[in-house]
Amino acid sequence: SSGINAEWPLRPGLQEIKKLGRPFFFGRTKTDHDVQDLAAENPEEDADTFKQIWENAQEEIKKDCMHHLKDMTLGNVFLLSRTDYKTVDLENEETIKIEFDGNQRLKNTIIESLPVLQKTALLFSLGADTKELIRMKVEELGNRIWKIALISAGAGAVPLPGFSLVVDISLIERERAFQKKQLGIDESSLNKKAELLSMIKDDLITAIKKKKVPTATLR
Numbered sequence: 636s637s638g639i640n641a642e643w644p645l646r647p648g649l650q651e652i653k654k655l656g657r658p659f660f661f662g663r664t665k666t667d668h669d670v671q672d673l674a675a676e677n678p679e680e681d682a683d684t685f686k687q688i689w690e691n692a693q694e695e696i697k698k699d700c701m702h703h704l705k706d707m708t709l710g711n712v713f714l715l716s717r718t719d720y721k722t723v724d725l726e727n728e729e730t731i732k733i734e735f736d737g738n739q740r741l742k743n744t745i746i747e748s749l750p751v752l753q754k755t756a757l758l759f760s761l762g763a764d765t766k767e768l769i770r771m772k773v774e775e776l777g778n779r780i781w782k783i784a785l786i787s788a789g790a791g792a793v794p795l796p797g798f799s800l801v802v803d804i805s806l807i808e809r810e811r812a813f814q815k816k817q818l819g820i821d822e823s824s825l826n827k828k829a830e831l832l833s834m835i836k837d838d839l840i841t842a843i844k845k846k847k848v849p850t851a852t853l854r
Contacts, residue, residue: 658748660713662741663700666693667716670723670733678726685725689733713741743767763819776814 670689677688693714700712714737721733746758755775763769815821819828829835834842 658745660741660745661700661704661711662713662715662737663696664715666696666714666735666737667718667721669696670721674723674725680725681727682725682729682731685723685731686733711740711744713737713744715741739765739767743771746771759817763817769818772817776817779810 669692673688673692674685677685680688696714697712704712714735716735716738719735719738721735723731723733725731742761746754749757758768758771758775761768763772812821816824819825825840829838
């Protein structure tokens with residue numbers, strides 16, 4: 636439902652999910668619309684007051700969702716939107732930025748709830764577009780190192796001159812390329828980001844090293 640106090644019926648399918656013991660995540664969509672509606676209803680408020688009104692509205696939305704989902708073992712409600720933030724222009728000529736973290740929190744929660752192999756597969760299918768995803772990817776990529784070491788050790792047991800060295804170099808190069816791609820720092824990814832920002836790739840790399848490019852900008 637899109638309205639803050641909108642009526643919506645319980646769906647029998649929720650109980651079936653519960654019976655099957657499957658993970659359940661509830662996403663309440665169109666949060667960005669709620670912000671716009673609140674701005675229209677409170678045009679004369681200043682920025683600080685409007686932010687507090689929005690905080691209270693979010694709690695109201697969550698409580699309403701939890702009320703309808705009371706029979707479900709639900710830990711949280713995720714407030715979703717089409718964008719990660721929305722700017723609101725108030726009548727007093729103040730402009731405020733409302734950020735939505737529900738999209739990313741839902742993504743992270745789903746990843747963490749999965750079994751190891753499924754978690755790894757899903758994580759590696761996603762782009763490195765937030766600090767939290769990068770942290771998760773770095774952790775998973777670190778777990779691959781011992782596997783590469785085991786393969787290398789197995790190759791060393793083959794009694795052929797030079798075989799282990801060739802295998803090691805091949806493994807290292809493939810793993811290096813894979814990890815760079817996963818973290819979005821391979822040649823292709825950097826060129827795409829530079830193009831989006833209308834920058835030369837080398838200038839982009841320099842800016843990132845100097846921390847002049849916000850993480851959100853590279854999404």
